Amino acid sequence: NAGVTQTPKFQVLKTGQSMTLQCAQDMNHNSMYWYRQDPGMGLRLIYYSASEGTTDKGEVPNGYNVSRLNKREFSLRLESAAPSQTSVYFCASSARTLQVAYEQYFGPGTRLTVT
């Protein structure tokens, strides 16, 4: 069981370039999430997918798009990178029930620098 995997681990972009961060989970989880983590700001939710076929904005969605490709995969796209998007990006997944929030499991992260 690999859990949650993310690619790439590191990336440097120039302002205006685009890229897609990939995330996959093998735990048969329904819900998947993208966060960014900046010093002093904590983890902030960018987008999430409660179940296959649905996506919703989180706290900081501007400048990003997502695709829930199938139950396993959830990608994050930066269409035109800006220096303000320099951050560490984490993907997470969780089981989903109607009664209670289950714990989220995190991938190893992607460290993105935009120059």
Next chain:
Amino acid sequence: QKEVEQNSGPLSVPEGAIASLNCTYSDRGSQSFFWYRQYSGKSPELIMFIYSNGDKEDGRFTAQLNKASQYVSLLIRDSQPSDSATYLCAVNKGNSNSGYALNFGKGTSLLVTP
């Protein structure tokens, strides 16, 4: 008011002591509470979750929840230098339709000194 608040620390405790980490939250409707540990340069790792008022113990870790006071804490007994990390408190928001996204606090840095 931030939805989940933690003292940023650093909290320094000697090896073998009890470390007490605290978290307050603003949404009275919250039902699920989580503690994550994050080492520098690594991803958050789940330590414990708690849903009901009272204490929940797992090894050296005890989570305490008081919904009336909107307060959740994590106690680490017999602290070890390897426990030195940032501890993140997370509280659910939303409902089943929203996939139960979590609000995270900014974390408390714990330093256990030999």
